Amino acid sequence: MYAQMVKSEGKTDRAEMSPEERAFQDRIDANEKIEPKDWMPDGYRKTLIRQIGQHAHSEIVGQLPEGNWITRAPTLERKQILLAKVQDEAGHGLYLYCAAETLGVSRDELFEKLHSGAMKYSSIFNYPTLTWADMGAVGWLVDGAAIMNQVPLQRTSYGPYARAMVRICKEESFHQRQGYAVMMRMAFGTPEQKEMAQDALNRFWYPSLMMFGPSDKDSVHSAQSMAWRIKMNTNDELRQKFVDETVPQAEYLGLTVPDETLKWNEERGHYDFAEPDWEEFFEVLKGNGPCNDERLAARRKAWDDGEWFREGLSAYADKAAARRAASDLAAE
Numbered sequence: 001m002y003a004q005m006v007k008s009e010g011k012t013d014r015a016e017m018s019p020e021e022r023a024f025q026d027r028i029d030a031n032e033k034i035e036p037k038d039w040m041p042d043g044y045r046k047t048l049i050r051q052i053g054q055h056a057h058s059e060i061v062g063q064l065p066e067g068n069w070i071t072r073a074p075t076l077e078r079k080q081i082l083l084a085k086v087q088d089e090a091g092h093g094l095y096l097y098c099a100a101e102t103l104g105v106s107r108d109e110l111f112e113k114l115h116s117g118a119m120k121y122s123s124i125f126n127y128p129t130l131t132w133a134d135m136g137a138v139g140w141l142v143d144g145a146a147i148m149n150q151v152p153l154q155r156t157s158y159g160p161y162a163r164a165m166v167r168i169c170k171e172e173s174f175h176q177r178q179g180y181a182v183m184m185r186m187a188f189g190t191p192e193q194k195e196m197a198q199d200a201l202n203r204f205w206y207p208s209l210m211m212f213g214p215s216d217k218d219s220v221h222s223a224q225s226m227a228w229r230i231k232m233n234t235n236d237e238l239r240q241k242f243v244d245e246t247v248p249q250a251e252y253l254g255l256t257v258p259d260e261t262l263k264w265n266e267e268r269g270h271y272d273f274a275e276p277d278w279e280e281f282f283e284v285l286k287g288n289g290p291c292n293d294e295r296l297a298a299r300r301k302a303w304d305d306g307e308w309f310r311e312g313l314s315a316y317a318d319k320a321a322a323r324r325a326a327s328d329l330a331a332e
Ligand code: 3HC
Pocket: 050, 051, 054, 055, 056, 058, 059, 062, 089, 120, 121, 122, 123, 124, 142, 143, 146, 149, 210, 211, 212, 213, 214, 218, 219, 220, 221, 222, 225, 231, 235, 285
């Protein structure tokens, strides 16, 4: 298994690794955490920057579809909850950008790559949020899928990433519950509200399944990332786990998962389910989803609008440094 995984990066077995690579892999296999100043192979560093950067971008782009509903929340309480949740996502972005910076990449570089389209963010955020019930579906399904993927990442091999995930997962589970609470309110409400809840489930089911990435046979990074314990599970394993946990939750709500093939498989001990439309997934990744242009335009505008503020902060930091230097000189 291990030799096979390493093969995906061009190494056939341990004998082909340099002594540093072998020692590094031994530390990974012994479940040791890798810290920023430790030696690491270039591929490990690059893979982490790609994954953590994409993850950070997903957090801040993910603020947009929900931010869209803050002013239209049906009650003051719901508005407060949504506001807090959207603010949490900014915090998650911050922890993750900080974790990426420990690998030697600057935050400005990561933003430049997001804005130019060179770096991805999660496909899910290229779908629109059309009704208030979507706030329920996003919390329940999207944050639910995020938790499924991120709880194992608390044990990932890179220390700063693993530690960031601990707090993120705690907050994500609150997000998931508030989403489910909105769904309960809608599904147990008037027939019109129940219909809105069903419609939200219909639209978010398959995009949520896509969040786990392509099927294992098309996942180019999984084998090496798992050998390095950057990823702890394959995409299909997590997708199956998500379906198994979510279907009973939909049943409790009295809603129907939009998949006629969905069926409990006694022998496997799992649900059989239909795969998402992978052609649609790859189109969204190429930038052709329903909201890709809108999302990137919003992020670029935020960057441009914030220029005066970044300049102000830098000028303040320069002045403070000059003041400190002057007072150090005076004290000598
Ligand atoms: N959206 C966008 N791109 C995706 C994707 C998705 N849902 N799933 C896979 N991809 C991309 C990969 O980035 C890769 O492209 P690249 O080579 O250009 O980077 C390509 O598709 C092939 O996929 P692989 O399976 O080989 O890629 P990975 O091994 O990186 O697996 C992943 C993809 C499972 C998403 C993994 O990167 C991962 O676990 N990332 C950390 C978690 C994360 O990023 N979550 C974002 C979810 S949203 C969120 O957390 C916000 C919260 O508020 C809800």
